[in-house]
Amino acid sequence: MTIPPPDGPPSGMSRREWREQQEQPAPETAAAPATIATADDSLTILTVCTGNICRSPLAEVLLRQRLEALGVRVHSAGTHALEGHGMPEEALELAARAGADPAAAAAHRARYLVEPYLADADLVLTMAREHRSAVVKMMPGALRRTFTLREFARLASTLSTEEAQEAARQSDGSPRDRFTAVLRAVGEQRGLTPAPPEDDDVIDPYRRSRETYALSAAQLTPALDEVERIVRAALR
Template structure:
């Protein structure tokens, strides 16, 4: 039986609480950067406001940071379920509570689940060449290559001390525009590090 396109495309899942602010911002920003490489990016919430759009400030900031207006406007919140976690090659949560929730739901996802800022922090200890070498060792399958670099990033855990709260992206829901901007300023640099590592795996 022939595999469908979604089965062979590397998949990144972003996760927050309501799936209307942080995780869809991460989703549409990563999609803008990585979809040209064949990566599928989607998002869900642990307590999603199902079918709701992204909040207006989240949409505006996502577009300012490089997402397409269509992708930002088209988003509808979804509830996180087991198959999404099992299918994802890299799971990026917005805070430690979401990481814990995901791993409790699917323990086998532990080594490919990070908060997005944790991933970025750990990735800074992994050179692009080392990431590419990890991918090369996994062979030609794009999904296996992304999983291999996720495992290489996991291997950086414990290499440097960090304040745990610095691994979270602040939740801006129902808060000021300034809080949205703070949240986006924490998210955007982490997205760049994710792009670097995934790009190394696939190019």
């Protein structure tokens, strides 16, 4: 999604609504995300896109479906969120088709990315490089645990499950410590598996054709397989 220019609102929003939104200060704190209750040492994954209505919530509900049995919390936010908006019909259809809980997808409401979400996350998966840059600018300390989704999948694919499990065993600590060790191994692959920069982005389908929504999902869903594999290897 293109970030709206500073002198006008995005499509679908009146100039008055946009002006009022711009005048509101960013929240210092945020309500706890609607995820399962877990222990303090459980993992938290945050997915990020622009409006938080298409790509990041699709990744959120699909990852939650795959990982909630392991006690992993998954939630999402947007750098320029259409706050309070739900997922569009096309995204809801893709979520259901990919096996997500339709009720969970329908319940999603967009929210702004704020620092507490980043501080709480063990892994931040952004949908494009622009979102990764926004995350690191907001919280430089999150650099080593922030990847675009497709970047993470590309790097993780160079590690076998056995290598990931060995990295986790080197920690011999809590689930969070084990995951941090595996994440470090994934990060060390940066620079070793070059790819065209645009290959690390998931295309934004907002206000575009159903074919574009399908392409976006086709880029996003296989990358989630690698995220799931790495998380399971860390927690095994």
